[in-house]
Structure formats: C-alpha cells, structure tokens
Amino acid sequence: MTGPDPSVARIRSAVRPALTASDQPVLVACSGGADSLALAAGIAFEAPRAGVPAGAVTVDHGLQAGSDERAEATATLLRNLGLAPVTVVRVEVARLGGPEAAARTARYDALRTAAAEHGARVALGHTLDDQAETVLLGLGRGSGPRSVAGMVAERPPFWRPLLGIRRATTSTACAALELPVWDDPWNDDPAYTRVRLRTEALPLLEEVLGGGVAPALARTAGLLREDLDLLDGLARAALEELAGDRGLPARETAALPAALRRRVLRDWLRAAAVPDLQAVHLAAVDALLTDWRGQGRVDLPGGAGVVRTSGTLTLVPAQHGGGPPATPDLEEPDP
Structure with a gap:
C-alpha cells in the first residue's frame, strides 16, 4: 500500500505536533491559494486523528470583481475537505496606507474576532519563502531587529506551522491531492514590493550567492529571535525592579x-x-x-x-x- 505523496506527508508532519499537543479548536485562514489550501488539507486530515475540532475562515476583502463568488467557492471546497464550521467573513478595507496594508489590517482584525468567538487559534499558511521575504523587507526598511527576526510560529491567536516548508512543496501537495488552487492576480503584480522581492530580488540573490538564500534568511531570523527573546526577558525583569x-x-x-x-x-x-x-x-x-x-x-x-x-x-x-494624532x-x- 503506497503512502501519500512526499509533499503531502511533509505538510501533515508539520501540523501534527501542535495538534497533538493541544485540544484547542483550530480555524484555518484560507484564501484558496496553494499555501493556505495545502495547510487546510493537512489540518483536515490530522485534526480528527488528534481529537481537535477544526474549521476554517475565508475573508472576502471585496477588492476584486467576483471576490464574493471566489470566497464562497473556497468555503465549499473547505467544507468538502471535512472542516467545520467554515465561514466567509466580508470586511471593509480602509484606504489608509494603501490597499495591501489596509487589506492586511482588515483581514487580521476579522481573524482575531473569529478566534475569540470560537475560542480557537488561527492557522496561517505562511511558508519559509514568506519568512525570507519578511526578513528582506525588514532589512531594507531598517525596521529594527524584531522585524528582521521575521514571523513567529506561535503568537496567540495565530499559529504558523509551515514556516519550515517551501512554497514549492505546498503547490506540489495541492497538485497531488487534486485541489483546485486559486492564483490571486495580486501575487504577480509588480506594483507590490513583496512581489518584486519574490520575483526579482530573491532569484537574483540565489544566482549571485549560489543558492540556499531563502533557507539561510529564515535560519538567520530564527537565531536572531532567540537572542531577542532573551533580551526582552532581561528587560522585563529590569523594569520590574526599577519601576516605581x-x-x-x-x-x-x-x-x-x-x-x-x-x-x-x-x-x-x-x-x-x-x-x-x-x-x-x-x-x-x-x-x-x-x-x-x-x-x-x-x-x-x-x-x-x-x-x-x-x-x-x-x-x-x-x-x-490634546496632543498630536496617533500615526x-x-x-x-x-x-
């Protein structure tokens, strides 16, 4: 008897430890793209075996024609995977800060609300490649060491089990499971900085440095995060001692x-x-x-x-x- 495709097995292995360690319900944030869809399929398979309730949320930002139909189609697909409950949340995206930042703010607000309503943690499909892009963005903007340390696997209510998985693996897993992937046109729009990092900067770095750049960036983020966590702990202790x-x-x-x-x-x-x-x-x-x-x-x-x-x-x-308005x-x- 043959087992699952290696890519499918890797996704399942990535989500299994945290599912078996806690019985807290899980909601998968799924856009219909390969990363979140592969994550949804992995959790749908592993959660019942771990005895963990698992549902999903898909957010309709209303920024593209037919977004409501796309969100409903994604929700139907998630229900067919066995996830329940599956909800579509429609958000209103503000105009402050540009569409990308505003959409992210609206999306995370909706996901936090859903997590609170269900007493659940929210699983996000960020991969190792997303981590590498985040580190480069932090470096380029001079946003400080915490930004260069990238995303964390656990920051309640959010859970990112795929930070050690490459984007190519999630695409292969979806193909192996014959899951219809939706490719968001925004992900190929060079008007967005992250898209240019993905399609231009990282491939050039891979060529110049001989490969392995994305894993190296992710590894650097992890090492830096350990140091920052230690410093933050020492600072909390110092503040407790000094503050009056x-x-x-x-x-x-x-x-x-x-x-x-x-x-x-x-x-x-x-x-x-x-x-x-x-x-x-x-x-x-x-x-x-x-x-x-x-x-x-x-x-x-x-x-x-x-x-x-x-x-x-x-x-x-x-x-x-009084005072100046917050920015x-x-x-x-x-x-």
Missing part, C-alpha cells in the same frame, strides 16, 4: 546597557498604553537619560509625554483631546 510609583530612576536606568535600556523604556511606555510607539520616540526619551542637558518634555503619540524631574523619568498622561505603524510585520 513616580516613574523610572534616571541614574539606574541610564546605567543599563543600551540594548536593555531601550527595551525597558519601550515596555514602560507600552505598559502605560502609549500608542504607535516608534524608534524616534524611544530615541528622544532615551536622550533624557544619556544626553541630559535640561531639555523639556518629550511628546509621544496620543498626547502623552515624558519629563525628567528630580532624577526621575515621569510619564505625563495625555489630556483629553498608524504600517511598517509592522504581520502578527
């Missing part, structure tokens, strides 16, 4: 190594619900510690501010209706 009712003691905080100090400041401000915190804001607050010349208040998004008085950094809360961080990678 009045704020942060300037001398003790300034004495921390730069990598820890900036993380302490970031966590302190985020704990105070300062929105859309960016590197420029952290640098200005850090200067109150490392380049103190009697400067005044540092303004932050949402209207709050930080001042240094009597050797202490103190957060000045936002006044109702969405459209460079942040997917959750």
